[in-house]
Amino acid sequence: GNMLGRLGIKSEFVDGLRVTDAATAEVAEMVLAGAINKDLVSWIGRAGGTAVGISGKDARLVTARKLTRTARDPDSAIERVVDLGFVGEPVAVNAKILDLMTRSDVIPVIAPIAEDAEGHTYNINADTMAGAIAGAVGAARLMLLTDVPGVLAKDKSLLTDLTPARIMELIADGTISGGMIPKLETCLSAVTGGVEAAVILDGRVPHALLLEIFTRKGVGTLVRA
Numbered sequence: 509g510n511m512l513g514r515l516g517i518k519s520e521f522v523d524g525l526r527v528t529d530a531a532t533a534e535v536a537e538m539v540l541a542g543a544i545n546k547d548l549v550s551w552i553g554r555a556g557g558t559a560v561g562i563s564g565k566d567a568r569l570v571t572a573r574k575l576t577r578t579a580r581d582p583d584s585a586i587e588r589v590v591d592l593g594f595v596g597e598p599v600a601v602n603a604k605i606l607d608l609m610t611r612s613d614v615i616p617v618i619a620p621i622a623e624d625a626e627g628h629t630y631n632i633n634a635d636t637m638a639g640a641i642a643g644a645v646g647a648a649r650l651m652l653l654t655d656v657p658g659v660l661a662k663d664k665s666l667l668t669d670l671t672p673a674r675i676m677e678l679i680a681d682g683t684i685s686g687g688m689i690p691k692l693e694t695c696l697s698a699v700t701g702g703v704e705a706a707v708i709l710d711g712r713v714p715h716a717l718l719l720e721i722f723t724r725k726g727v728g729t730l731v732r733a
Contacts, residue, residue: 528631533594536631537563541619548617559615564598564622565629567605570637572596572622572630596622596630598637601644639694643701650698651720652691653711658729659688670731672696695731706731 528536545561552559564570575597609616620637623629635652642650659667662683670678675692678684684692688708695706709716709728720726 528593528595530594533629533631537619537621537629540631540634541565541621545617545619552615552617557615558613559617560609561617561619563619564632564637567602568623569602569605569618570598570622570632570640571600572624572632573599574624574628574630594628594630596624596632598622598632598640601640603641603644606641606645633690633694635691635694636697639698639701639703639706642698642703642706646702647698648704650695650703650706651717652694652706652708653716654691654708655710655712656688657710657727658708659684659692667729668725670729672700672731672733675731692731699731699733704732 541561541563545563549559549561562569564572573596575592575595606616618637618641620632620634621629622632622637638652639650641647657666659670659678660683661667667678670692675684675696679689679692691708695708698706707720707726707728707730709720713719713727716727720728
C-alpha cells in the first residue's frame, strides 16, 4: 500500500481484497516477493533459523486462477460480477517442494504471488494462500497473525470459538466485514480441507503463538469445522 501511494497508484477494495490492475500487480510482485520477503528471511536468519524466500511462481509451487466476486446492488438487489483484475486464488499446491525444504530444516517464506496455467501472474490474498498451503501439507494448525485481537463481536468483545455456521451468521448480520472476511473464508477452507483448526491471533502481542499453543484458553479466535 505504501509503495502504491508513493507511485500515485490508487487502490480499491472489495470485501477486503485489493482490486489489482496490471500496474498494481507489478508493484505487488516487486514488494511482496522482493523487499518484504527478503526482510522476513533476514529476520529469521538473525534469530538463528535458516530461511529461503520464494513465491508461488518458484517451481510452480502454487498454480492460480482468476478470482471472481459478485456484489449485490443495494437499490435493485441485482447481483453483478465484480472484476478484481489480476487477483487470483490457488487451485493447486506442489507440496513436494515444501517437503524437501522442511526435511532439510529450511523455513520457506512464501510470497502470495502465483501464475495460472497460461503464465499470467496473479496477486493472491496472503491469508488465502496460507490456507491453501496449510491444507496441502496437512498442517495441524493454521495461525493467521493480524493487528486486532481476533474476531470481535459488535460490542468489541473477543469471540474465542467459532464454527462455520456461526461465521456465516456473523457475516450476514455485518458483525464480520472488510478484511476479516477473507481471513475467515481461509479458516473455513482450511478446516474443511483437513487442517485440524485455524486461529486468528493478534501479532502485536509478544509471544502470541506460544500463548495460543501452551495456554488453556489461548489468546485468539479458534475456528473448527
